[in-house]
Amino acid sequence: MEQFSNSASPLRLITTDVAPAVELARTVEALLVVATQPLSREELAAAAQVDADLIGEALDILTDRYREDASGIVLELVAGGWAFRASSAASEACARLFEKPVEKGLSQAALETLAIVAYLGPITRPEIARIRGVNVDGVIAGLAERGLIAESGREGDYGAIRYRTTPLFERIFGLESLDSLPRVDDVGADVTEIRARLEAVAEKRPA
C-alpha cells in the first residue's frame, strides 16, 4: 500500500502514513513491554487516549504477531489483562537465568487451601479450617507472603479477616479470571458413597 505517487517527498520510500490500527498497535506494544503486570483493555485505552473499542483491533494485530512458533515473545490474555511472556521454546534458557519463586515448592496443603480461597473466597480462616479439618494459620501466612492471596475485608464490622486470591494467582495459574476455573465435579454421588462407607465402619464397631 505504499504510495510512491506522493510527489511532495520523492526521496522517501517508506511512508509514515500507516493505518491507524497499526499505529495504535505500536503504542500498545510499547505499553505492554514496559508493564510488569497484565494491562486490561481499559488501561491500554486510557494510556493511549483512544476508545476501548479501537484497542481490540490493535490487540488482534499483536496476538497474531506474538504467538508460539512465530516469536520468542508471546502475548496472552491472563488475570484480566494482556501481558507478554516468553515462548515455551525458550523455557530452558529462561530457567538457566531465572527462578520461579512464587510457585516453587507449593505443598499439597497450600494448594488445597488456595483452591478453597479461589472457589469460595472471600472466605475466613475458620471457614477454611472447617473444610480442611485442620488449622490453616501457617498455610494462610505462607500463601499471603507469596502474594497468591490477600486480605479482603472482614466478616461484619469486627469479624474474622476474609481472604481472596490475587491477580498474581491468576497469572501464575494462567487464568483469564476466576470464572475460568473449571467446575469441580458435582459430588452428589460421593455423599451417598461416603455415607455408605461411614455406616459400614459404624457397624463393625463393637456396640
Added chain:
Amino acid sequence: MPVAVRELELDLDAFEGPFDLLLSLVLREELPLKEVDLAEIVIAFVEHLAGKGELDLDACGEFLVLISALLELKARAMFPEEEAELAELEPEEAAEELARRLAAYRRAKEAAGWLRGRLDERRDLFFRLGPAPGAPKPERRLAPQPPLKLAEALRRLAIEPPAPSTSHMALRFPPTSRFLDRWRSLLRRRTRLDFDQEVEGLSRVEVAVAFLALLELRKQNEIAIAQSAPFAPIRISRADAERSHLWSSSATPPARSA
C-alpha cells in the same frame, strides 16, 4: 517486704496451704474447683492486706488476675459445656454432617489437583513479574521547617509526664471479722435491719467489706437476706430465733421481738 500473692496462706474447708499450691492442684485437676470456696480466698486476701496496713498494688493486680481466672474455671465447671450440644446431634444428623464435610473436603482436593496440573502445564512459561509501578504521584512538599522549631517540638515530647497520683487509692482494709461482730451484735438487739441504713456514712471499702461479712453470715445460715428488685433496699433478718443463741455469746437467749 510484700508477701507474694502465691505465698498467701489459706485455711479452707477443702484445702490448707499456700495459694500457689492450690492453683497447681486445681490446674492438675487433683482438686475439684467446685469444692473450693473462692469467697473465703478473697476474705483471706483482704484480711492479709488489712494486716499489712499498706496497699500493695502489684499484689492486688496479681490476685485479681488469679482469682478471676479461678472464678471463670469454676463457672465453666458448673455449667454444661457448649461442646455437649454438638455431641447431642442425632446419630443420623451427625453422619449427614460428617458426610457433608468430607464431600466439601473432597471437592477442595479435586480443585487442588486441577491447580497442580495447571502449574505443571505452565512450568515452562516465564514472564516478567514485579510490583505494579502505578501512575506517577504528585510530589508532596513540606513547607521549610526551621530546625529550632523542630527542637522545640521534640523538647516538649521529651519531658517526662508527671507521675499519676495514687493518693485516692491509699485504702484501708478493715478486717471482715470486725463487721461480722458488728452485724451479730446489731442482730442481737434487733431482728430486722436495712443494709443501707446501717452502712450509711461508711467509706466505699468499708461498705464492701461489710457486705462480704453479710454474705459470710448468710452462708453460715445465721441470717436471711431479701431484696425485692435489683438496687432495691437489702433487708436483713435473723434466720430463725431458735438458732439465734448459737451466735449469741450471752448465756440467755435473746428475747423474741413481739
